[in-house]
Amino acid sequence: MCGIVGYTGCKKAAPILMKGLQKLEYRGYDSAGIAVGRDHKIDVIKKEGKLDKLKEKLKSSMLEGKTGIGHTRWATHGRPSDRNSHPHFDEKQQFIVVHNGIIENYQELKEELKNKGYQFSSETDTEVIPHLLSEYYNGDLRDAILKVVEKLVGSYALAVMYSREPERIFAVRQDSPLVVGRGAEGENYIASDIPAFLEFTDDFYILDDGEIAEVSAGEINIFNSSGQQINKDIFEVDWDAEMAEKNGYSHYMLKEIHEQPDALRKIMKNRVSPGKIDLTEIAFPERIDDIQIVACGTASYAGRVGKYVLEELTRIPVQVNIASEFRYSDPILGENTLVIVVSQSGETADTLAGLRLAQKKGARVLALTNVVGSSIDREADQVLYLRAGPEIAVASTKAYSAMVTSFYMLGLFLGKQEGIISESKGKEMLQNLLCLPELASRVIEENEKTVKHLADRFQNCEHAFFIGRNTDYSLALEGALKLKEISYIHAEAYAAGELKHGTLALVEEGVPVVAIATRKGILDKMMSNIKEVKARGAEVIAVTYSDVKNVAEEADYIINIPEIEGIFSGVLTIIPLQLMAYYTALKRGCNVDQPRNLAKSVTVE
Numbered sequence: 001m002c003g004i005v006g007y008t009g010c011k012k013a014a015p016i017l018m019k020g021l022q023k024l025e026y027r028g029y030d031s032a033g034i035a036v037g038r039d040h041k042i043d044v045i046k047k048e049g050k051l052d053k054l055k056e057k058l059k060s061s062m063l064e065g066k067t068g069i070g071h072t073r074w075a076t077h078g079r080p081s082d083r084n085s086h087p088h089f090d091e092k093q094q095f096i097v098v099h100n101g102i103i104e105n106y107q108e109l110k111e112e113l114k115n116k117g118y119q120f121s122s123e124t125d126t127e128v129i130p131h132l133l134s135e136y137y138n139g140d141l142r143d144a145i146l147k148v149v150e151k152l153v154g155s156y157a158l159a160v161m162y163s164r165e166p167e168r169i170f171a172v173r174q175d176s177p178l179v180v181g182r183g184a185e186g187e188n189y190i191a192s193d194i195p196a197f198l199e200f201t202d203d204f205y206i207l208d209d210g211e212i213a214e215v216s217a218g219e220i221n222i223f224n225s226s227g228q229q230i231n232k233d234i235f236e237v238d239w240d241a242e243m244a245e246k247n248g249y250s251h252y253m254l255k256e257i258h259e260q261p262d263a264l265r266k267i268m269k270n271r272v273s274p275g276k277i278d279l280t281e282i283a284f285p286e287r288i289d290d291i292q293i294v295a296c297g298t299a300s301y302a303g304r305v306g307k308y309v310l311e312e313l314t315r316i317p318v319q320v321n322i323a324s325e326f327r328y329s330d331p332i333l334g335e336n337t338l339v340i341v342v343s344q345s346g347e348t349a350d351t352l353a354g355l356r357l358a359q360k361k362g363a364r365v366l367a368l369t370n371v372v373g374s375s376i377d378r379e380a381d382q383v384l385y386l387r388a389g390p391e392i393a394v395a396s397t398k399a400y401s402a403m404v405t406s407f408y409m410l411g412l413f414l415g416k417q418e419g420i421i422s423e424s425k426g427k428e429m430l431q432n433l434l435c436l437p438e439l440a441s442r443v444i445e446e447n448e449k450t451v452k453h454l455a456d457r458f459q460n461c462e463h464a465f466f467i468g469r470n471t472d473y474s475l476a477l478e479g480a481l482k483l484k485e486i487s488y489i490h491a492e493a494y495a496a497g498e499l500k501h502g503t504l505a506l507v508e509e510g511v512p513v514v515a516i517a518t519r520k521g522i523l524d525k526m527m528s529n530i531k532e533v534k535a536r537g538a539e540v541i542a543v544t545y546s547d548v549k550n551v552a553e554e555a556d557y558i559i560n561i562p563e564i565e566g567i568f569s570g571v572l573t574i575i576p577l578q579l580m581a582y583y584t585a586l587k588r589g590c591n592v593d594q595p596r597n598l599a600k601s602v603t604v605e
């Protein structure tokens with residue numbers, strides 16, 4: 001949802017800004033631009049399209065300044081074009097702004113400004129900001145920014161520069177992420193997300209809503225919304241720059257799929273050991289009557305697996321809510337309701353709003369998130385970190401597996417605490433959990449060839465169906481999402497027993513149906529559903545265990561996963577489906593890491 005960067009120091013700003021933008025390109029990639037200050041003047045270069053186009057344009061320009069800001073855009077107001085790209089100037093070209101978020105009252109502000117004679121040169125909501133700065137500036141830029149943000153309704157992370165003070169950047173946020181990096185002596189940074197400048201620093205200030213940072217090469221000063229200077233703790237990041245690189249893989253997505261065994265090891269480290277699960281890092285409420293899971297996209301599909309897992313292991317009723325619906329509903333949350341918000345980025349606007357609504361209604365919120373220091377991390381009552389390391393590809397893979405694994409851990413911990421899981425059963429289940437990293441490696445090794453073949457076979461199909469029952473249905477939803485978001489093939493997931501109530505009409509000769517059959521108690525039922533689609537000409541790709549002979553006999557293609565206790569099959573099942581989506585997208589010539597119309601971190605509604 002747009003990435004913003006800023007640099008001020010002793011080096012030429014443009015190449016450093018471009019490096020930062022490259023790391024943030026996953027946040028938006030329909031246009032980009034940078035502004036660099038020098039000699040009471042700000043030079044701006046912007047270009048529609050991916051960052052490479054801006055890079056090309058930069059070759060013929062002389063941007064010498066040592067302070068600058070940059071932006072990579074995911075369009076909300078105004079289609080992608082040079083004109084709508086950020087940064088945006090006021091009319092006199094004195095104030096320049098990059099923005100991530102949405103100014104909800106921009107129409108009203110634009111009208112007011114137009115009536116005062118201001119002329120607009122873009123269709124964006126952002127452009128009201130530089131004009132407002134020009135209106136309110138009275139010798140002190142910080143003061144002007146504070147006045148302007150008071151007028152704004154919506155979400156924003158802003159970086160602002162002024163041509164008469166071209167060596168300073170101001171940064172301010174409300175409901176959109178923003179960090180300030182403290183670099184080596186005489187160099188400082190700002191960014192929407194930490195990976196932008198991990199190459200240069202591990203030390204970041206994470207701005208809170210309403211705070212404003214004044215950043216120059218020599219110092220960083222942070223103020224609250226009343227303009228008083230405040231002291232903030234430095235947040236030291238333990239991710240290194242390499243973790244945010246492709247490390248020889250052709251795409252981040254492929255790298256992140258391969259990182260899953262390691263991600264599983266990390267999430268369980270010091271939490272799961274033979275015979276013991278320790279989640280004492282979380283202060284659970286004494287009594288939990290019900291659990292509400294709130295999340296978006298892949299995180300919500302992980303939540304759907306979580307529902308089955310938690311209900312089976314704890315016997316506590318669980319409901320899964322799509323955050324964008326939950327936030328505008330009137331949920332019934334008791335004082336003994338535990339709300340679990342799930343978010344890789346920790347910045348998804350709808351999930352954050354769901355968290356705030358739950359807290360307002362008196363519920364306790366536990367967050368499962370990957371990004372330490374994110375808004376969700378800071379606002380939740382309790383946090384279980386996913387520890388998956390930076391996830392850069394827009395299609396989530398390793399974070400999903402970590403989310404599902406956290407539900408296994410929560411289920412086992414609470415199930416034991418509630419007295420639902422016996423000592424011996426608990427030990428057996430922990431053993432299953434501990435085997436997952438090893439088994440995940442095996443799944444990758446053993447299936448890459450098969451899924452490449454399947455990608456070859458089905459690359460030209462227009463529709464695909466994914467079916468399953470129980471947790472396998474939740475996995476079908478995630479498998480279908482992976483295929484559609486990166487390969488643009490229309491993929492539908494159905495609870496296998498539901499197909500015959502309408503959707504079966506769409507199954508015809510040659511349509512691929514991915515049938516997930518790992519829940520042993522209901523395999524016969526899956527067999528009937530496989531037969532139903534086969535009878536209509538579908539080509540069935542079954543994901544199952546090698547000893548499930550009847551499914552293997554009926555299916556056209558088989559993806560085998562290692563045998564594991566039913567509830568724990570989720571992580572192993574999803575890996576071949578991620579790989580299948582990846583190789584299909586590759587065959588179709590799609591941009592795997594940056595699919596069209598999408599962005600990694602959805603910080604707007």
Ligand code: M6R
Nearest residue numbers: 297298299343344345348395396
């Ligand atoms: O950062 P979050 O986990 O909150 O993101 C939620 C969704 O936007 C995200 O999972 C999205 O569905 C992915 N593109 C799926 O691969």
